[in-house]
Amino acid sequence: MEKGFIRKQIWATIVFLGYSSVLLGLCYPGVITLILQTVFSDKANGSLVIVDNQVKGSWLIGQPFFAARYFWGRPSAANSGGSNLCPTNPLQFTLVKSRVERLQKSSLLPNALVPIDLVTASASGLDPHISLAAARYQIPRIAKARDLSETAIHEIINTQCPNIFGGLLGTAHVNVLKLNVDLDKVSKKNHGVAKT
DSSP states (O other): OHHHHHHHHHHHHHHHHHHHHHIIIIIHHHHHHHHHHHHOHHHHTTOEEEETTEEEEETTSOOOOOSTTSOOOSOOHHHHOOOOOOTTOHHHHHHHHHHHHHHHHHOSOTTSOOOGGGTSOOSSSOOOEEEHHHHHHTHHHHHHHHTOOHHHHHHHHHHHOOOGGGGTTSOOEEEHHHHHHHHHHHHHHHHSSOOO
16 A cells, blocks of 8 residues: 555656646746737847847946947946955055046046046946936047037937936936947938948
């Protein structure tokens, strides 16, 4: 009787494992994938920004831009790796100081205060946004590099800035990749060829 009971338990376990594997390993992921691809296909596929049939990046992940004609984002783990340095670490102070000097050299207003988010990484190191102050700080450099008016660049920033409940839900910010895509569109419209 004991052997028969053990066989029944083993068989029940195998049946349950097979049923669970099919249900939770195939059916559930398949249904969820189908729903997401149907309802949220953009987000399900990485929130990619596609311009002229070319993937420019994902608007969810901060990407490095170094050319003077583009908005620069926060220091990113995408190209340098996360540091996890605390604010009192001397190496962190040195990194921030060198970033401030680089920004001041590239700026047409070298004595202007550098916004903190341009010299410090976010907690994840992959934040795709910068503050409005950081975007506006870069306008003179970009206007000169692209031969555009500062007003045109202000308009790009304003169209990308979400103003949720008058700023009650946090600091207004803009997505760096979306700003740069819009910059290329404006340059192409004004000059015939996008400076990329």
